[in-house]
Amino acid sequence: MTSDVHVLYDLDTKKRLNFPSSVFIGDHVWIARDCKVLKGVSIASGSIVGANTLVNKNIPSNTLFAGIPAKKVRSNVGYWGGSTHPWKQEDTERNSVKNTVADIDYQRFGGSFLKFEQYDKNLKACHSSQERIDYLKLMDTFSYDRFVARD
Template identity: 40%
Template sequence: MSDHIHLAMRGEDNEIQHRDCDFDNVTLDIIGNDNTIIFGRYARLRNTTLTLRGSGHRIHIGAHCEIEALNLRLLHGKGLFAVGDGSFILEMEASIFEGTRCTLGRDCLVSRGVTIATGDAHSILDTETGQRLNPSDDITIGDHVWLGLEAMLLKGATIGADCVIGARAVVTGNIPSGSLAAGAPAKALRQGITWDRELIPMAKK
């Protein structure tokens, strides 16, 4: 393991795979069994902490991904966090609860201060039956999605490909592909759009 990865691991059959990656200030904190972390070739990670509690978790960071700051927690077992090839994360806090999945597609751009949570840290209960009312749920983000400054994605959020999610938007439901969405809760304000990492000059009037 690289000198730039701090590894604390308790359990059996845990596996970490990486090849030709660049790590700086990366911490892997694992308590549990049969957990797998795969870093794709040429992935670059900085200031990242991956905390796994429970067994059967899977993390896959795609090839050529760049992560500047990530605090990721997988809790309760059998959770999945996956980032597609070529995506860039500037700063993200993510919590994966109760065996749910969070998948981020290829060539995505995550701005500073983005928060993702597939569930809640506490229970909401029906006072008559005692039944818990707040189950965890998957979050799915398509290819080539731009998550704006301090956007928040909550359990059940689904974002189609080529979307732009505005600053401080709160996504709780479905955003169709090719949408510009904003607000709390986020709604599609315009459809039929895409985006580019380069600032293309505006056409002169």
């Protein structure tokens, strides 16, 4: 759960105004430098968030978002996480994205996926910190297709 650190109240009603909300970040997500991710946001598997982006809404799988606030730049994208800086041309050809695209295309993957909302509900149903830790460990044993959101 994430929060605003300080609790805000309506002075007339004495009711709290800013409640905590979960942030979900899927598998194989690239969040570049100096990004801000606001509470209640989901970033689905395979997505890319450009540098200095303010993420204030959900980002679907295999989508590039950038800007303040975040805007969709391109759909149907993926990245390979290996460093290519020292590669020569033959290394690039041998390790082409053609060989890895099946591993990074979350939009077309045919598996069954857990929705962010269900994951959050399951976490909130845990009665102790240890139950939450056990649930998170259990979820971590599944393959990389846990969090996929389509446009």
